[in-house]
Amino acid sequence: RAYNFNAGPSALPLEVLEKAQQELVNFQESGMSIMEMSHRSATFEKVHNEAIFRLRKLFAIPNDYEILFLQGGASLQFTMIPMNFLKNGKTASYIMTGVWSEKAYKEAKLFGEPVQIASTKENQYRNIPTFDEIDVDTDDAYVHVTSNNTIYGTQWTEFPNTGEVPLIADMSSDIMSKPVDISKFDMIYAGAQKNLGPSGVTVVIARKDFLAKANSEIPTILKYSTHAESNSLYNTPPTFGIYMLGEVLKWIEEKGGLTAIAQQNEEKAKLIYDVIDNSNGFYTGHASKESRSLMNITFRVADEELEQQFLSEAKEAGFIGLNGHRSVGGCRASAYNSVPLETCKALSDFMIAFKTKHQ
């Protein structure tokens, strides 16, 4: 297997891929693939409902929250959220921690007058704002945060208390990488393709009474209520993606659940951050230490030329996806749930050897 550090879509557990391979042509003796089956069949419905059940159990999602499987990626949520909730001149607050927050804010401007209440842009998005920089307007329809900033490699560890104002989080790049107190949020959304499965499924977790406040004068398919009322089977869902998501959730369960996954994610990230921190400036992390992400580790190599050499030697050695995002350059190792500890160990060994050779 490749040492896959892709930022998304990213590595999937080998065990899950092998199981899917076994079941691909003849799913549970049905004589057909899960992809060839009606989404209204009892067999698919069981797969679908089990995925929802596992998500609720593993992520400790209370019963007063809906779990929806949508399409259109996290990017469609940037649009659906303001379309559903910015009605009657309501405002919303956006906390700006990177390019994905900017994209979410830009969509909200099409529907109302969102406000940026805190931004770390001036610091090249190296850090997460402190709570005293966040001043929530109590009239807001919601506050929006990006829990993990895939491009800059920063992550919230604690979330601000927004009082009566609903808190919405884009958790695309750290959902289910650790236990989270769901009750702090009115809505959580994430594209599945980093921690939960293949691309094509978007998970939305939302408090039922928050969804009840949504605008009803919008197209049917863009209303959360449409999907909530039909158990996410309003139209043909991404059946294969939902099946894979269910299998990834089983794998998380077998690994010991989110506490065990979180512990392993910490160990994995530490292997790489330790090399950066002990390199006497040969490697420098992009993110401020207190805001570092355990999912996306962003760093630079001593100079431009060496950095190119690092990326090309890494590629030759079998490491995939280490180039930083095209908007910021540098290097980025994405160590999501499915990236094995050995893969991170291999990268940390490679970084040490590269430094010894070139410093």
Ligand code: PLP
């Ligand atoms: N939000 C974050 C934090 C992301 O990292 C990404 C994709 O990388 C997106 C949103 C966009 O997700 P999608 O491609 O599913 O629309």
